[in-house]
Amino acid sequence: MGTTAGEPPAVHPAVLFIRRPGAPFSNAMHQRFRVLDSVASGEPLAAFLAAAAAKPDPPRAAVIMGGGVVRADASFLDAVLSIRCLVSTAAGVDHIDLAECARRGVAVANSGTVYSADVADHAVGMLVDVIRRVSAAERFVRRGLWPVQGDYALGSTLRGKRVGIIGLGNIGSLIAKRLEAFGCVIHYNSRGPKDSVAYKYFPDVHDLASESEVLVVACALNKETRHVVSKDVLEALGTDGIVINIGRGASIDEAELVIALKEGRIAGAGLDVFENEPAVPSDLLSMDNVVLTPHSAVFTLESRSDLCEHLICNLEAFFSGKPLLTPVLP
């Protein structure tokens, strides 16, 4: 990486950078690539892409930020036909049309395991928070109610709780490892059973929910997992059940979740992701049995730095004709 002293500086390859306003990473990128930055351009997306495509050396790679700001689909790829590689800043690639990329032979990489430990930590933190009512007790203290009203309402213990994890990939496995240390009993649903773990496998999410007191959504969002936590699954989880979602908002039927919470048909929820984020259903904002974070499970100072390095390595691999570090489509 970089230029050896004495060699003439390499011409930096052009890279499209599709990000949200205020999102980081561009500085380090600028040191390695000629960055065509969607936000810095100040142009609407269509005009920005047209200008990029019209350059004498149009970009062959694009970094696409997760979070739904731009969907890399057929019309996106049509707009800049030079693009042969997409690198997602997220582990999930639901914002990239993989079928279309495969058809065109466009390589796709994701963020690999850069975020996994932080997301697992956040998931477990949210579960402790919901079940032990930490944020709710926090509000009670900050409002000055402790001296007035005395003890705060009891939560439940974690030990012995049956936790059903939907999606036992890298993140799900790290959540399981942490929750084992709390004495939880781990069950899981995944595309298939994993030989590497002794946890009980449930081929059906409904059955998993029936056997669980906590349901953790840690799967990728795709056709099969959209609204996988349905009204029926919430019903199966039951009135003492808690839902944690650190995957994607649309893996839960959010409208049904809100109704179940309002009607006390489940006990609580910890949600880092939402179907139409940053919009959060207003009914949730006044509930004491939910913990709501702004898609921040992935964000730490350390993961930001790791991601930056990871993005650059994937792009450098692509430009030097080497295999991507974390290919979703090679």
Added chain:
Amino acid sequence: MGTTAGEPPAVHPAVLFIRRPGAPFSNAMHQRFRVLDSVASGEPLAAFLAAAAAKPDPPRAAVIMGGGVVRADASFLDAVLSIRCLVSTAAGVDHIDLAECARRGVAVANSGTVYSADVADHAVGMLVDVIRRVSAAERFVRRGLWPVQGDYALGSTLRGKRVGIIGLGNIGSLIAKRLEAFGCVIHYNSRGPKDSVAYKYFPDVHDLASESEVLVVACALNKETRHVVSKDVLEALGTDGIVINIGRGASIDEAELVIALKEGRIAGAGLDVFENEPAVPSDLLSMDNVVLTPHSAVFTLESRSDLCEHLICNLEAFFSGKPLLTPVLP
């Protein structure tokens, strides 16, 4: 326990029950003992104790609730000279004058390990909360700021963090076990090194703080540990340091902690206990880098039930002349 069918019912022994208003446990106690309940009596403590002492069969045992409502000291023991056994509802017995009890031959039992796992869970939950800014991000979401201001400020990761635990007893050990699963590096201070663990031992709390990014207070409160987290220790912990306290408020010099937080000389704190609870220093109530819970680390539905059984077993052991289950003074 209980009466065998056919035998005449045993006369239930009298037990003093010193509790806070609204505190639970009395129902199950009533089934086994003639409970003299400080709250139900409606009398001031002195009158209540005098009335108990004047009974034809005065109580030989007392249950003393933790939380500082009554201190079982020489004047307390003088008021009801029949008392030969004190059972604390807490693991800590800083509300019981042990030297005075020892001098008089009054047996003392605590709550043993009934709460340990729940307290450890809460400590870890608070640490995740502080370091990942969960409660603060929660407020950001509930105030509707996410769509307006975008990404919330980054927290730090847990993995690799050096955590110094003050007091590696039952609770401290369970905290360590959980944090190992998060990839933290555990150091500790205790009365002496423990052969059973491989964590690095620091005989001095100041040195422990110097080598730690997180300091967890999990020790008993006594003369040696009062204000063990002093101004100097906070200084040694440093500007990136986080303090978690699930022990007793007075183990930290609270006034110095507030100053250190205000001046940014430490990064944050998660506090379940306070020097003058339920009073919480008002400066803390507006800080976003602290998490404040109302001495609720011990409280779960399950621990309440376990405690009740544990109290009854200790009392029945005492009344039948058997060894206490969890003696502090035998």
